[in-house]
Amino acid sequence: MTQVGLQLYTVREEMEQDFRGTLEKVAALGYKGVEFHTFFGHGADEVKSMLDELGLVALGTHTSYGQLLEHLDAEIAYNKQIGNDTLIVPYLQAEERVWEDVFANLRKLGRRAREQGAVLAYHNHEFELTEQLDGKPVFDAMYEAVPAEDLQVEMDTCWVHYGGYDAVEYIGRYKGRLPIIHLKDMTRDADGKAITAELGVGEVDLKGIADAAIEAGVEWIVVEQDYCAGGKPLESIATSMEWIKKYAAEGAKLNV
Template structure:
């Protein structure tokens, strides 16, 4: 059964204004785990206490590529103290996309994570699908170049879709290497750009993706909405309602 988490970047302004209250509300809505992108100056002891009080699991943390290169030991220790083993690179700026260098660095970071009981994952956007490395999309080249024991997949299924590929096929392709997916919906605007929306409000085939994730052995589906037109806490409540309806209709998700 799939477990349901939230990428807290979705409620970043709320977290900054009321870290404790926002985590409480996330738990009340039915999310079982959270994926951090920053801790807003809280100690690992403070964060761990809040997670325990609210019955939440730290399922992962997004950590910048630069910090992975320079302060990895510190990141591993902090995350271990809050009960998280999954360290995730969230994004690479254009100036960082020297892919040969990136792949070599991922091998080193991933090996160091493994030695210390952590797991390195990479979270994609659309450019890993639209840019090439040799004869392959960067997405596929990355996971071909870096061994599975050094790098796991956090697949953002919305950006796979926006990049022109079938998320269901990609989930099946990376089964066994895919502990976490991001479940995200979007609408394509007239200028061709993507607008992220609440689950069920857009064009992404969420049920098919969720079914494929369950079949592929994914542990966590993580809701993320990059930008919300509605108040973010309302948006994540709406997305949770979609998940609950999916579960009522036979979806393999624990809510």
């Protein structure tokens, strides 16, 4: 059954100030898993102990492209110690977006990860949808260029929406290669730029996306809010969990 996790980037300041205490609060809200973006200097054994005590699963780690290129083996080893086998490229800087080089490197990284019993995935923003390569979005060109066995999809459905595409249709398109989605909501400023928001307060078709993800066999629906306008991320993730629980209470096959 599909489970619900949190990308800890949402509560990054809280994590830096009180790593364990923040994990406790995340678990108390009902999130079953957590996706890391940094470990703030904590050792793998220490992190694993905290997760076990709190009943949390390490569902993935966002690890920079450069770090994967330079230190893949060490990153895999650390993550395996905390019980995680999924390493995710979270973002490419503009100067890194030489796509043929990126695709070649992802093939190599994915193969090396697979040989060590790990999984490589890629997390999109809107530019992979708005930028074209050979007449198609970079998003699609990437997954055509790199075999599924070497690169899985972590689809940020909000950025697919903001990029001008139908996230529900994209979930169906990548069914079977899509272990994780990010579920986030958004509003827009006066210039039409995205403002990430708590689930249920913006324009994204959250129910349609979540329904499609569950039908597609997605393992983890991960809540993420890049920036919390109210300045209180713990309150924001509590509000988003309220939406999740209401959605589940209406019959969704979610483990919450």
